[in-house]
Amino acid sequence: MKNLTLILLSLFTWQTLIAQPPPDHQWVEVIVSPNNSDWLYEIGEEAEFTVTVLKRNVPLENATIKYSIGPEKMAATIENEVVLNYGAIKISGGTMKTPGFLRCYVSTEVDGKTYSGWATAGFEPEKIKATVQKPVNFNIFWNEALAENAKLPLDTKMTLLPERCTEKVNVYHVSLQNWKRGARLYGILCVPKAEGKYPAVLKVPGAGIRPYYGDVQFAEDGVISFEIGIHGISVIMPQQNYDDLLAGWNNQYWNNNVNDKDAFFYKRVYMGVVRANDFITALPQWDGKNLGVMGGSQGGSLSLVTAGLDKRVTAASPIHPAMCDMTGYLEGRAGGWPHYLADTTKWSRASHPDVLETIGYYDAVNFARQIRVPVLFSFGFNDTTCPPTSVYAAYNSVTSPKETFLAVESSHWIFPEQYEKQRAWMMKQLKK
Template sequence: MKKFSKQIVASSIFIIVFVSSLLAQPAQTLIDVNIAPEKSDWVYKPNEKAKFNLSVTKNNIPVQNVSVWYEVGPEMMPPLKKENIVLKNGTATIDGGTLKEAGFLRCRVVATYEGKEYAGLATAAFNPEGIRPTTDEPKDFIGFWDEAKAANAKIPMDAKVRLLPERCTEKINVYEVNIQNYKPGTRLFGILCVPKAAGKYPAILRVPGAGVRPYNGDTGNAEKGVITFEIGIHGIPVTMDASVYDNIRTASLDGYQNYNLDDKDRYYYKRVYLGCVRAVDYIFSLPEFDGNNIVVLGGSQGGALSIVTAALDNRIKGLVAFYPALSDVTGYLHNRAGGWPHFFNAANLSFNNSPQKIETSKYYDVVNFARHLKVPGFYSWGYNDVTCPPTSMYAAYNVITAPKTLFLVEETGHWTYPEQWGMAYEFALNILGK
C-alpha cells in the first residue's frame, strides 16, 4: 500500500484547521490508557500471535497498582478472551492470540482509577490486503443504476438559488441552492461557493457524513479558486436553526438508514445516490465551471457517497474518501464485522435479517460500486474505528482496480488528524490543477 507525499502546501492551513475542528481527535483525559500492538506497523501474518503493550499513565507517569480488565477478539464480534489484572508498575503485555484468516483482532482495556473508568483500545491487522468482500454484485446491478439515472435525468432540475450575503467574502459569493431530484417536488439542498473573479473554475462536490444538520459550505477551497458545492441528503434546507435539525433527527429521520430496506426501488439511499449525481449535473450547468475538472470528497457516509458518485458518474475525475461507511454490510452474516450502519449485527439482526433486505443491501453496498471505479482516489482511515470497521473498508478498498492511494493512521478511530486532511486536499487540488 502506498502513502501519499507528506508535503502539505501552506495554502491548505485554513482548511486543515476548519476540518480538524469538526473531526478532531478525542479529548484528553486525566488517565491515559495507552495500548498498541507490539509490532510497529500493527500488522501480523495469519496464525502469528499478536501481543499488545499496555500502560496506564497519569501526567505521563505509569499509575502503580491500577486495576484493569481487558477483552480480546475479532473486531465488533464477541470477545474470545477476558481477564481482570492489576498493573503493579502501571504496565503489562497482553497475549492477544491470533487469527487464522485475514482480518482484525481488537484488544479493549478499561482501567479504574479513583472510582472512574478510563478506556483504550488497539487493533492488530492480519493480512488486511487479503480481506475479500462477503457481499456479491447482483447481475442487474449496472442496469438497475443506469435505468435509475436515466429516469432521474428526465426530471427538470428547476434550480432555485438564494444569495447568503452574510457568508460572502471579498473573493467569493455564497448561495443556498435547491434543485429537483428523484421525483417532481423532491428537492436537494446545498451550499454553493463561487469565486467572484471572472473566469472558469474547477469544482469540488462535498458529500456529507451521516446525520441531520446545517451546512456552512466549503469557503476555504472556494477562496483558492475552486467552485465548491456542499450538499445535504435529506431534502430539507441546510440553513435553518440548529434546533430544527435536532427535532427532525429524533423524529421523522430517526433511523433513516433503515427506511424501506426491503425494497431496492424505494430504499432511502436511492434518492441519496441519485442526488449526488444530480449535484454533479448542477455543477456542470454553472457558467463559471470549467466544464471538466471535478472531484468528490467526503468522510464516513460521505466517504461512501464519494465512491458511489465516482462510480456512477464518469464526469468525476477523482475522489477522496475517509473511512467509507456502507461497505460490506453483510459481514456480520459471515461472522465478521460489517460496515455502518450495521444492518445485520446482533442488535439489528432480528429486525433486518430477511432475504429482501439482504438482497437490497447489495444494490447499495459500497463494495459493488468500488468494483467499477475508474478514477484516482485518496483513502484514509485507522485500525481503531468502531463506527466503520477496517474489515469492511478493506473489503471495498481491495476490489478497487483504479489508481488508489491509502494513507493509514493506524491509531485513529472515527476521527482524523490535520495531516490527513492536508494530504487529501493536496491530492484533490493536484487533480484540479490548483
C-alpha cells in the first residue's frame, strides 16, 4: 500500500510539473493546418494553410478571423481579416527564400472571448546554420572553471527516504558541494537494491523551482537515476517554499548577471551538471561505462551542455531545448529562450557587448558542436518558447549520430509519446 501510494503521488506530481497538451476540446477551437502533412516545404515552395473554427466540434459559420503570417517570432509579412462563410478557409502563406520557419497565427472572438491557433511551416530546416559564435578560448574558460570546482571536496551527504523506496529500489536525498565552499547541489538518487553494476542517467530540470521525486522506474529497470535541481536548495520541501522563492529573491533567475560571464547564474549550473556526474561515476554500483543525460526545455539545453562538457556522457536526449542560438534575433530570425535579444531596439552587438560575450560562453549550440555521442532530439514546430529555428541550429551543429522525433504541432508541451520515445531510446543506448 505504501508503494502504491508513492507511485500514485509521483505520477500526480509528474503530470502537474510537465507542460501538457491543451484539452482535446475547448469551447471554441481554432485549427490551422498546413497543406503538407509533414509541415515541411522546399525553399521557394508555396505554403497554404487551412483554417477551421469549431464550436462543439461543428464548424462555426460566419466567424470573423484575423490572421498574420511571417517568420516565427518576427514581424508579420501578411495580415488580414476575413469571414468564414462555411466554417473554413484556405490561406496562401507565401514562401521563404532561406531556410527557416513560417508561422500562420489566427484568432477569432466569440461571445467576447478570444481564441487562437497557429501552424508553422518548415522550409528546409536541416540547412539552418547557427548564428552564435564560439569564443576562441571557450574550452579554456570551461576547463579552468571545472578544474577550480573540482578542487572542492564533494562532501556527499545521502539521506535514505524510506517512504519512497520500493522492494527493488533505494531512494536517497543527496547533496554535494558545488560552485564554492559551503554551496550545495541537491538531487534524488534512485539505485537498484540488488548487487551488481548498472548504467546510469542524469536527469536535468526544466526552468523553475520545484521539488523532485526521482525516477524510480529507471532503477526498477536496472538503470541508476539521479534527478537534480539547480538552485542550491533542498528538493524535498513543500511546493509553497519553492513558489515563495521564485516570487522573491530568485524571480527570473536566468537574468542574474547575464552581463558578466564569470558571475552569470548558469556558471554554477553548468559546473553542477558535471559535479553530478562526478557523484554518479563514483558510485560503486555504476557500471563504469554507460552514462546518459536527458531533460526538457531548460533541461534540454542542459542535456546538450552536459554532453558537450563531459566526455563521460555516452548518450544525450533533449526535448525542445532552450538557450539555443540566442543571437538569432540579431540576424533577423528567432533565437532561443530566454530571448535576451528579442527586442532589437534595446539590444544590439554595439549596445551590449558584455551580454553578447556571456551568451557566447553559455549558448547550448557551442556545446552541441562538441558532442561526440548519439543524440535524440524531440521538439515541435509550433513552439513559441523554444522556437524550432533555434533548435535546428543546435541539431544541425551536432556531428555525431543523431535523430529527431518530431511532434510538429507541439507548442512547448510534451506528448506522452515523446516521453516514451525518449525513455526507450535512452534505455537502448545504456544497455548496449
